[in-house]
Amino acid sequence: MLLAQLQRHCQQAVASALPASGIGKAATYALERWAQLEQFAQPGCGHVLIDNNPTERQIRPTALGKKNWLFIGHPDAGWRSAVIYSVLGSCKLAHVNPQDYLLWALDRLARATNQSVGSLLPADYRNSLCAVKEQP
Secondary structure (H helix, E strand, O other), rough: OOOHHHHHHHHHHHHOOOOOOEEEEEEEEHOHHHHHHHHHOOOOOOOOOOHHHHHHHHHHHHHHHHHHHOOOOHHHHHHHHHHHHHHHHHHHOOOEEEOHHHHHHHHHOOOOOOOOHHHOOOHHHOHHHHHHOOOO
């Protein structure tokens, strides 16, 4: 019922507003995507967030800094920065403290082989913490 009312309002706005106006553009945009909105509103289909603000907040620091990183100095510095940001992002995803992870990983990296270096990821550090807690 609520969606039907919204659809009527959008149709009225398209009929009465100028196509290039903000209202005209917004109403046209909504009506062009109406089938997807109706599908989203069906019971059991609303498992996806309709709003992407949480994602926008997560990538905001990167979006704000990207202009500055174009002029990072030495050509290798951009690659190094990307590695650091990747490590920090991986720690955040694994819910581990980056400093603790780096201390753990750097200690093991000196002894790592080509085959074992793949087990030094932030998730591996988190799993090693869980294994220590489980021991009696």
